[in-house]
Amino acid sequence: MKIFKIEDGIIKFFLLALILAFIVLPISDSIPLLFTPSTPYLDVLVEKGILWEYLLNTLELVFKVGLFSILLGFTSSYIVTMYDFKFKSIFKVLLTLPLAFPVYVGAYTYSSIFYTNKWLGNIFTGKLFMEGSVFIYGIFLYPYVYLACRSYLKDNLVEYIEASKTLGKSSLETFIKVIFPLSWPAVLGSTLFVIFETLSDFAVVEYYGVGTISKVITDSWMGLGQKDTAAKASMILLFVLTVIIFSEKILRRKKRYEGISDRKIKPEKPSGLATIMIYLFLSIVVSLSFILPTYEMLVFTIAKSSYIASIDLLGIASNTLITLFIAIFIIIVISSIFASIVNQLKRGKKFFSTIAVMGYSIPSLILALAVYIFTLSLDNFIYDLFHIEWLVLMNTRTALVIALVIKFISVAFSNYSNSLAKISPNVFHASTMLRHNFLGTFFKVNLPLLKKPTKFVFIILFIDLIKELTLTYTLRPFNFKTLSTEIYRYAGNEMIEVAAIPSLVIVGICSLMIIYLELGGKNVKNRKDKL
Amino acid sequence: MLKIEKINFKYGDKKVLNDFSMEVREGERVALKGSSGCGKSTLLKVIAGLEKPYSGKLFFDGKDVTTLSPHKREFGYVFQDFALFPHLSVKNNILFGISGYKSSERKVLLKKYTEMLHIDSLLDHYPNELSGGQKQRVAIARTLITSPKIILMDEVFSALDEGLKEKVRLEILEVLKELKITTILVTHDSRDAEVLCDKIIEMYPI
Numbered sequence: 001m002k003i004f005k006i007e008d009g010i011i012k013f014f015l016l017a018l019i020l021a022f023i024v025l026p027i028s029d030s031i032p033l034l035f036t037p038s039t040p041y042l043d044v045l046v047e048k049g050i051l052w053e054y055l056l057n058t059l060e061l062v063f064k065v066g067l068f069s070i071l072l073g074f075t076s077s078y079i080v081t082m083y084d085f086k087f088k089s090i091f092k093v094l095l096t097l098p099l100a101f102p103v104y105v106g107a108y109t110y111s112s113i114f115y116t117n118k119w120l121g122n123i124f125t126g127k128l129f130m131e132g133s134v135f136i137y138g139i140f141l142y143p144y145v146y147l148a149c150r151s152y153l154k155d156n157l158v159e160y161i162e163a164s165k166t167l168g169k170s171s172l173e174t175f176i177k178v179i180f181p182l183s184w185p186a187v188l189g190s191t192l193f194v195i196f197e198t199l200s201d202f203a204v205v206e207y208y209g210v211g212t213i214s215k216v217i218t219d220s221w222m223g224l225g226q227k228d229t230a231a232k233a234s235m236i237l238l239f240v241l242t243v244i245i246f247s248e249k250i251l252r253r254k255k256r257y258e259g260i261s262d263r264k265i266k267p268e269k270p271s272g273l274a275t276i277m278i279y280l281f282l283s284i285v286v287s288l289s290f291i292l293p294t295y296e297m298l299v300f301t302i303a304k305s306s307y308i309a310s311i312d313l314l315g316i317a318s319n320t321l322i323t324l325f326i327a328i329f330i331i332i333v334i335s336s337i338f339a340s341i342v343n344q345l346k347r348g349k350k351f352f353s354t355i356a357v358m359g360y361s362i363p364s365l366i367l368a369l370a371v372y373i374f375t376l377s378l379d380n381f382i383y384d385l386f387h388i389e390w391l392v393l394m395n396t397r398t399a400l401v402i403a404l405v406i407k408f409i410s411v412a413f414s415n416y417s418n419s420l421a422k423i424s425p426n427v428f429h430a431s432t433m434l435r436h437n438f439l440g441t442f443f444k445v446n447l448p449l450l451k452k453p454t455k456f457v458f459i460i461l462f463i464d465l466i467k468e469l470t471l472t473y474t475l476r477p478f479n480f481k482t483l484s485t486e487i488y489r490y491a492g493n494e495m496i497e498v499a500a501i502p503s504l505v506i507v508g509i510c511s512l513m514i515i516y517l518e519l520g521g522k523n524v525k526n527r528k529d530k531l
Numbered sequence: 532m533l534k535i536e537k538i539n540f541k542y543g544d545k546k547v548l549n550d551f552s553m554e555v556r557e558g559e560r561v562a563l564k565g566s567s568g569c570g571k572s573t574l575l576k577v578i579a580g581l582e583k584p585y586s587g588k589l590f591f592d593g594k595d596v597t598t599l600s601p602h603k604r605e606f607g608y609v610f611q612d613f614a615l616f617p618h619l620s621v622k623n624n625i626l627f628g629i630s631g632y633k634s635s636e637r638k639v640l641l642k643k644y645t646e647m648l649h650i651d652s653l654l655d656h657y658p659n660e661l662s663g664g665q666k667q668r669v670a671i672a673r674t675l676i677t678s679p680k681i682i683l684m685d686e687v688f689s690a691l692d693e694g695l696k697e698k699v700r701l702e703i704l705e706v707l708k709e710l711k712i713t714t715i716l717v718t719h720d721s722r723d724a725e726v727l728c729d730k731i732i733e734m735y736p737i
Contacts, residue, residue: 159614162581165601166608167628167677177627181618257617 016352019338039229041220051216051236058212058240061130061137061205062195068138069194072285073145074187078179079278081153084267091282093518096147098140098289100510102467102484104203105503106140107132108491109293111207112300131208137201139289141194148190152183158263185252192248199241200364202470203488213237217365222474227373234366241363294507300500307498311486316502320482323397323472324465327404331412331461332454334405339416340446341438344428353417357410364470367403372475375399400475407471408464412457419453420446459517463510532557532713533578533681538587540573547573548584549737555681560707560714562724565734571717572611574734575683578715579608591680607679611686613670615658621669622654628677644672647706663690664699671703681713688723700726 045051076095080088098106114121114132124135157179164174202214213236221230270278335356342352359367375393382392393399427449428441469484476485483502490499533555540548547570555561563571576582578589580601589597596604615624625645626637645651648668658666667687674682687703688696704727707714718724724731 159610159612160616162601163608163610163614163616164627165581166579166606166683167673168602168605169628170602177630178616182616184618 015337016341019334036228038232039220039226041224041226042229042232045216050211051233054211054213054216055236055240057130057210058199058214058237061133061210061212062198062240062244064128064130064134065137065141065198066191066195068134069142069145070187070191072138072142072289073190074149074183076142076282076285077146077149077153078175079282081150081265082267083270083274083278085270085275085278088267091286092150093515094286094290095282096143096514096518097286097511099143099463100507100514101140101290101293102469102487102503102506103136103140103197103201104207104469104484104491105297105487105499105507106293107136107204107207108487108496108499109296109503110136112496113292113296125208130210133205133208133210136204136208137194137198141197142285142289144193144197145187145190148186148193149183152186153179154264155262156258157182158265161265182257185257188248188252192245195244196241196361196363199237200470202365207491213240214363214365217369221369227369230369231373234363234369237363237366241361245361297500297504297507300497301504304497304501308501311498311501312481313502313505316481316483316486317505319480320466320484323400323404323482324462326397327401327408327465328458328461330401330405331409332457335409335412335457336416336447336450336454337442338409339413339420339450340442343417343420344438353413356413359406360408360410362407364407364468365474367407368471368474371399371403371406371471375402375475394475395477397477397480400472400477403471403475404465404468407468408461411460411464415453415457415460416450419450423449456517459513463513466506466509532559532592533715534590535574535578536588536590538574538577538584538589540570540577540582540584542573546737548577551587553732555713555715557713558711559730560716560728562716562718562728562731563734564718564721564724564731566719566736569734569736571734572685575608575685575715575717578681579606579683580604581608605677605680607674607677607682609667609670609674609682609684609687611689613658613666613687613690615661615666615669615673617658619657620654621650621656621658621661624658624669625654625673625676627673640676644676647675647709648672649702663692664695667691667699671706675706675710675712679712681715682707684714684716686717686719688718688720696722697726703727 042051045054080092080095110124110132114125121132123129125132129135160178160182161174164178169177199214202218205212205214206218213233216233217230217237220226220233338352338356342349342356345352372394375398376391379391379393382388428445467484469488472482473485473488476482481489483506486502487499487506490496490502535551535553537550537552538548539546539550551570551574553561563574565571573582577584580596580599584597587597588595591604616627619627622641625641629637629640632640641654642651645654648671650665650668650672653661653665653669658669661669667690670687671684688700691699700723707727714728716723716727
């Protein structure tokens with residue numbers, strides 16, 4: 001039976017091509033720069049071995065951040081899944097709240113904490129923690145691992161644990177031989193997210209003085225205005241990323257172990273000593289990752305409350321919110337259409353899905369550079385055509401919105417795809433059989449079905465976008481201020497106490513949203529589906 | 532050999548087992564038969580130690596094992612869904628419970644049980660490469676190789692298609708008879724109970 005009419009194919013092809021062009025074109029426009037001759041700045045970096053040193057630093061950073069996140073994230077998820085103890089539900093929420101902290105806010109706040117608590121600084125700012133940057137990324141990004149592993153452990157392992165126990169294995173043996181090997185793919189997958197976020201940030205390493213490839217890109221692009229040097233350095237960062245992605249695939253061996261039934265793990269009461277260890281571990285983690293930095297920011301905000309009027313918080317917040325809402329609206333529209341088309345494809349589903357989520361894995365600096373080059377060439381084209389004296393796209397946040405859409409479309413796309421995949425294909429076939437074409441089906445069937453996930457997509461996008469700094473800082477119109485850029489500016493001018501005011505606004509709003517997601521039964525684990 | 536005395540079990544407020552008692556003698560093959568929700572699988576889990584009753588006692592060879600953890604009971608359990616470890620090959624799944632044995636001993640046991648259950652050609656395969664019947668044999672071999680004092684089987688034939696069921700039943704019966712192993716089988720299928728067991732206990736929902 002022929003399910004779709006001919007015009008359906010045309011509509012779908014046109015929409016697919018349009019969306020793909022929107023995602024791929026801006027990225028591909030920077031490719032010619034890679035083939036320009038080497039620059040003097042790059043030559044110096046190579047000759048003096050600085051580039052090599054920065055490359056090794058980048059690898060060391062991601063390796064250590066990954067390990068630290070696994071230590072914090074997997075251990076916490078194991079504890080809250082396997083054991084039953086007092087105040088567990090509070091700990092469960094508190095463990096997710098570091099996601100409310102933009103990593104750069106964490107870095108600025110901790111610089112003051114390390115200064116006043118020298119012993120803490122001595123532990124976490126040494127070579128092992130690469131001057132503090134490993135600690136900052138790990139302590140604020142581990143919730144990615146925690147959320148993914150918590151969900152995996154709870155839903156997938158009960159039968160295997162029971163089987164291991166009936167085969168005579170103790171709890172420790174079961175952990176070593178069954179729980180950890182089975183959780184390994186989930187651990188690796190979520191750690192990859194931590195690494196993406198680490199590579200996407202430039203502010204933390206810059207603040208703690210760690211030379212990485214990001215520094216070469218920012219210095220050459222924003223400091224020297226050398227786009228071609230930045231593009232070449234981007235290639236090195238992309239190479240690092242490719243190595244990491246392939247390593248993850250090799251280590252994971254493309255496996256993911258699903259549970260056999262929908263039974264969930266029944267937590268056990270820990271013994272006396274184990275209870276003490278659990279409280280100690282969790283208290284240290286939530287104190288360092290949320291309570292201590294929040295307290296520090298509150299103290300700063302109260303101490304510098306007189307600055308609140310001079311900051312123009314309202315203007316900055318409205319700039320932030322307007323940009324954010326425009327980007328979220330476009331992301332939701334594009335991803336709902338794209339997911340609906342891809343859901344109906346019989347072939348090429350994986351390819352198109354990969355394209356849609358590609359933006360998230362590209363480090364933000366590289367994406368920013370690519371979009372910058374793309375919009376600049378479009379602006380030049382507009383100038384040639386209409387002789388408009390100013391850069392239309394660069395000065396109207398268009399470049400920024402394009403970059404935000406490319407970066408974060410994966411969040412919405414993955415959620416929508418998962419929601420649509422759960423619905424029987426016959427539902428859509430029925431609509432077609434009732435004489436609705438693709439657009440009719442989209443408006444009458446898909447959109448109503450996507451209403452529920454949209455609420456969660458909106459919240460997750462809001463949290464991601466309000467925290468975003470790299471794209472906003474590099475692609476904002478001249479003198480355009482948002483909460484994140486103001487935090488960066490104040491912190492860069494050694495006014496960390498003042499930076500705490502807009503920081504607290506971001507952390508406060510994001511915390512409330514994360515608590516809502518946690519208590520609302522749908523946790524942020526869906527972020528992992530971005531891939 | 533196994534004595535269950537007035538076992539009570541609840542899921543939340545829902546009572547599943549009410550003062551349940553029974554006895555199983557050495558070498559006996561007992562079927563617990565009943566419709567779904569009557570508590571037969573729960574009873575099997577209580578015997579295995581995977582669930583704890585809120586009252587009642589469980590004795591094995593005269594010893595109270597009610598609070599003993601599952602790995603110390605030395606009972607074998609074949610799960611309805613087989614619960615084969617997906618990250619381990621068939622060989623390593625079967626050897627999982629005897630990893631502490633000497634290598635030569637493990638080899639002998641592996642050969643014995645895989646030949647007995649006709650799965651010796653599958654040793655390097657992974658669970659996702661096996662059919663339902665093959666998975667079942669691997670799960671049974673994995674349990675038998677540990678020389679359990681009792682083997683507990685939870686609806687182990689339910690995943691098989693009708694054509695295969697009768698053949699597998701007879702094969703398993705042969706193995707159980709050969710090993711003279713005490714067996715408790717949970718099933719909702721009368722035919723499973725009739726073919727495999729010499730005692731049938733009917734259970735009803737409370």
